Amino acid sequence: MIANAPELFEQLEFIEDPLYERIICDLLEKKYSVIDDFFNHDEVDLLRSTLLEKYEEDNFKKAAIGNRTNEVIAKSVRGDFILWINEADAGLAENVYFQKINSLVDYLNRTCFMGILHKEFHYALYPEGTFYKRHLDTFQNDGRRKLSMVCYLNNEDWKPDNGGELAIYTNDNGSEEQVNIYPLPGRVVIFESQELEHEVKPVKVPRLSITGWLKTR
Numbered sequence: 666m667i668a669n670a671p672e673l674f675e676q677l678e679f680i681e682d683p684l685y686e687r688i689i690c691d692l693l694e695k696k697y698s699v700i701d702d703f704f705n706h707d708e709v710d711l712l713r714s715t716l717l718e719k720y721e722e723d724n725f726k727k728a729a730i731g732n733r734t735n736e737v738i739a740k741s742v743r744g745d746f747i748l749w750i751n752e753a754d755a756g757l758a759e760n761v762y763f764q765k766i767n768s769l770v771d772y773l774n775r776t777c778f779m780g781i782l783h784k785e786f787h788y789a790l791y792p793e794g795t796f797y798k799r800h801l802d803t804f805q806n807d808g809r810r811k812l813s814m815v816c817y818l819n820n821e822d823w824k825p826d827n828g829g830e831l832a833i834y835t836n837d838n839g840s841e842e843q844v845n846i847y848p849l850p851g852r853v854v855i856f857e858s859q860e861l862e863h864e865v866k867p868v869k870v871p872r873l874s875i876t877g878w879l880k881t882r
């Protein structure tokens with residue numbers, strides 16, 4: 666009995682998390698998951714004000730679409746401005762963010778052996794009139810991207826008229842379906858980077874988010 670004690674201890678230490686379990690089920694079933702209120706109101710406020718501060722300090726760059734593409738082409742594909750977040754220099758807001766993300770990553774690695782070793786995240790702001798045409802997140806030939814994650818930091822009153830839906834294209838036995846997801850504050854969308862094409866519909870008011878990828882090796 667004593668010989669098995671460490672093993673037993675390890676089992677006891679593991680607590681099943683209903684939210685994470687739902688995400689895993691969704692991913693297995695349909696390759697994406699939408700989680701409302703992943704971040705609470707205060708967390709969204711903090712992250713949004715930090716994003717806006719950095720945007721006003723002019724730290725954001727026009728997003729590119731891989732290397733060697735000229736700006737005109739890039740602009741016809743995506744119009745957002747981004748700022749990469751370095752976890753090592755995370756401030757108050759980013760720490761809140763990474764704490765939750767890391768807890769999810771630990772869970773995925775422990776329960777699904779996903780082997781997520783790296784992450785990359787950036788703030789994104791889509792100014793009025795911009796969009797991101799239909800694409801796959803592995804177009805930059807980064808096969809290490811396993812899961813894409815988007816967290817929305819918009820105001821409470823995001824109206825359908827504002828546009829900016831994330832459209833995910835699913836393909837069930839040959840017939841394509843489009844799922845439209847509004848960028849509501851605190852909402853997180855997770856999907857399989859190598860499987861699901863998606864786009865951001867044109868926005869009529871600035872649209873704020875953090876986008877990132879969970880990567881292997």
Ligand SMILES: O=C(O)CCC(=O)C(=O)O
Nearest residue numbers: 797802815831865874876
């Ligand atoms: O903001 C979104 O809803 C998706 C963004 C996206 O597809 C990307 O940055 O690759």
Ligand SMILES: [Fe+2]
Nearest residue numbers: 800801802863
């Ligand atoms: Fe994408």
